[in-house]
Amino acid sequence: MGILERLLRSRAFVLALIVLPGLWPAWPILGGNPTVLADPSKFLLHHFGFVACILLAVVLSLSPLRILFPKSRLVSALNRYRRTVGVSAFFYALIHLGFQLIHENGWPTFWTDLRKPFLLVGVTTFAILLVLAATSFNAAVRWMGGRRWKNLHRLAYLAAALAAYHQAAARKIFPVQVLWIFVPLAALELARAVIQARNRRGGQVPRSPLKIPARGA
Amino acid sequence: MRIHVPKDWEIAESAATPEREYRARTRRDFLKMAGIGIAGAFLLRPAARAALAGFPSRANPDYPGTDLKVTPYNLITSYNNFYEFGMDKGDPVGEANQGWKTDPWAIEIRGLARNPGKWDVDDLVKKFGGTEERVYRHRCVEAWSMVVPWDGFPLAKLVDFADPKPEAKYIQFTSFLDPKSAPGQRDESFGWPYVEGLRLDEARNELAFVATGIYGKPIPNQNGAPLRLVTPWKYGFKGIKSIVRVELTSREPFNTWQRLARNEYGFYANVNPSVDHPRWSQASERVIGGGFFSGRQPTLMFNGYEKQVAALYKGLDLARNY
Numbered sequence: 086m087g088i089l090e091r092l093l094r095s096r097a098f099v100l101a102l103i104v105l106p107g108l109w110p111a112w113p114i115l116g117g118n119p120t121v122l123a124d125p126s127k128f129l130l131h132h133f134g135f136v137a138c139i140l141l142a143v144v145l146s147l148s149p150l151r152i153l154f155p156k157s158r159l160v161s162a163l164n165r166y167r168r169t170v171g172v173s174a175f176f177y178a179l180i181h182l183g184f185q186l187i188h189e190n191g192w193p194t195f196w197t198d199l200r201k202p203f204l205l206v207g208v209t210t211f212a213i214l215l216v217l218a219a220t221s222f223n224a225a226v227r228w229m230g231g232r233r234w235k236n237l238h239r240l241a242y243l244a245a246a247l248a249a250y251h252q253a254a255a256r257k258i259f260p261v262q263v264l265w266i267f268v269p270l271a272a273l274e275l276a277r278a279v280i281q282a283r284n285r286r287g288g289q290v291p292r293s294p295l296k297i298p299a300r301g302a
Numbered sequence: 303m304r305i306h307v308p309k310d311w312e313i314a315e316s317a318a319t320p321e322r323e324y325r326a327r328t329r330r331d332f333l334k335m336a337g338i339g340i341a342g343a344f345l346l347r348p349a350a351r352a353a354l355a356g357f358p359s360r361a362n363p364d365y366p367g368t369d370l371k372v373t374p375y376n377l378i379t380s381y382n383n384f385y386e387f388g389m390d391k392g393d394p395v396g397e398a399n400q401g402w403k404t405d406p407w408a409i410e411i412r413g414l415a416r417n418p419g420k421w422d423v424d425d426l427v428k429k430f431g432g433t434e435e436r437v438y439r440h441r442c443v444e445a446w447s448m449v450v451p452w453d454g455f456p457l458a459k460l461v462d463f464a465d466p467k468p469e470a471k472y473i474q475f476t477s478f479l480d481p482k483s484a485p486g487q488r489d490e491s492f493g494w495p496y497v498e499g500l501r502l503d504e505a506r507n508e509l510a511f512v513a514t515g516i517y518g519k520p521i522p523n524q525n526g527a528p529l530r531l532v533t534p535w536k537y538g539f540k541g542i543k544s545i546v547r548v549e550l551t552s553r554e555p556f557n558t559w560q561r562l563a564r565n566e567y568g569f570y571a572n573v574n575p576s577v578d579h580p581r582w583s584q585a586s587e588r589v590i591g592g593g594f595f596s597g598r599q600p601t602l603m604f605n606g607y608e609k610q611v612a613a614l615y616k617g618l619d620l621a622r623n624y
Contacts, residue, residue: 118392119377119379119380119381120381120390120391120392121392122377122591123377123380123381123391123590123591124381124446124588124590124592125593125594126588126594126595127446187594187595188588189598190586190597190598194583194585194586194598197583197585198582198583201578201580201581201582201583202581203581203582204582254581256389257383257444257539257559257563258562258563258566259563
């Protein structure tokens with residue numbers, strides 16, 4: 086087992102990878118970066134939204150990676166913590182929403198802005214992530230049944246598409262450059278579609294299996 | 303004895319500004335700064351520019367301190383939308399100071415002008431009798447605002463100097479083009495150089511200003527050195543930076559942001575709390591430097607300059623002409 090693989094199999098390491106981006110803003114804020122201090126709530130709001138997008142793109146990349154590289158031990162190590170990564174995307178989105186409310190100075194501006202597609206799309210994305218996080222427990226998987234659970238959780242792809250729009254729309258124009266987060270994901274999905282189509286023609290249909298750990302596991 | 307008759311857009315002298323280094327200039331400050339300016343002219347190039355461009359600004363009794371909270375200098379100069387030097391607000395303070403030359407600088411007057419030609423900026427400022435100081439509100443279309451103590455000259459002086467022909471109805475400004483110095487200009491999708499424009503009567507309004515300084519210092523590169531437009535009743539993007547060309551025209555200029563997103567940004571760009579941006583409300587704004595829980599303040603019609611500019615737009619549908 087390589088060092089990287091061992092690290093990726095460690096829950097502590099994965100959690101550190103997830104938590105550290107949330108602590109990062111302390112650096113420019115305590116360091117007195119004037120650009121950040123000019124409007125700190127905007128900085129925090131954008132930062133947490135950005136990290137939520139990254140985590141969403143990462144978690145969705147895992148299953149095409151598994152189809153594309155079925156033998157890679159690294160990919161399978163990464164896949165162990167899919168749900169942890171997915172739920173953390175939700176928590177970053179939750180903090181992002183909290184900072185948005187502080188930035189808007191409470192609900193009134195938020196409600197007015199909710200009529201705009203920009204904020205409506207953001208809130209819809211959050212609602213999807215909320216449902217997915219709420220059903221992320223093993224008990225929920227058992228209760229819903231694997232297939233229904235999986236279908237529901239395919240909404241994550243819709244969330245990613247909406248998040249991509251929401252993120253680009255946060256700027257003065259729609260700069261395509263900011264979509265780079267989602268470009269690798271789109272490429273992976275395309276490659277997966279090609280491979281699955283080819284395999285299906287060969288009579289072999291690999292699915293990404295859903296492992297439900299036994300109670301108490 | 304000098305009797306000070308305040309302009310109607312001026313704000314009372316009552317309250318002090320929080321920024322210690324900033325004061326409405328007293329005679330002693332003026333003399334002290336003049337001394338630094340003259341001595342500096344022999345030492346440093348920026349100081350040389352300061353002396354030539356008429357710094358320090360003369361204390362203009364019509365434009366004293368204000369009861370607005372003036373935004374600290376370090377925030378004004380490190381929170382900039384200047385896409386020529388990057389799309390993040392922290393980019394320009396670094397990128398615009400990596401060898402981009404703004405001195406010497408020439409500005410060209412052309413089009414329907416009786417006095418076309420090319421002039422050195424310092425000469426032009428001297429010709430206009432040096433600079434004066436004005437504290438203006440600054441409202442960005444992204445719903446944040448600052449208060450900036452600008453130094454410069456009224457745009458009307460430049461318009462008069464250009465001497466428009468009768469058929470001239472608009473004034474178009476063009477910024478610099480130098481992708482080698484300005485990394486943002488290597489992205490050609492923006493259609494550089496930046497272009498802005500005003501109706502000639504807007505340009506002659508007493509508020510329309512050309513800034514060459516901030517806080518009594520020459521304007522930093524990231525704020526649009528060596529001269530930029532300031533139209534405080536309009537959104538910040540109208541304030542084109544680092545102007546190289548002024549053209550008098552008979553047709554409405556097609557400004558950069560209108561070209562980039564015509565359904566979101568128009569020619570007028572007047573600050574208006576009741577006309578929303580398609581993606582966000584313009585009813586309120588965040589004040590830069592206000593801190594984390596500062597909340598928002600209501601945005602004022604024409605950014606608080608209704609009295610001075612409302613007459614310009616009589617009969618104009620402001621929701622359509624955003």
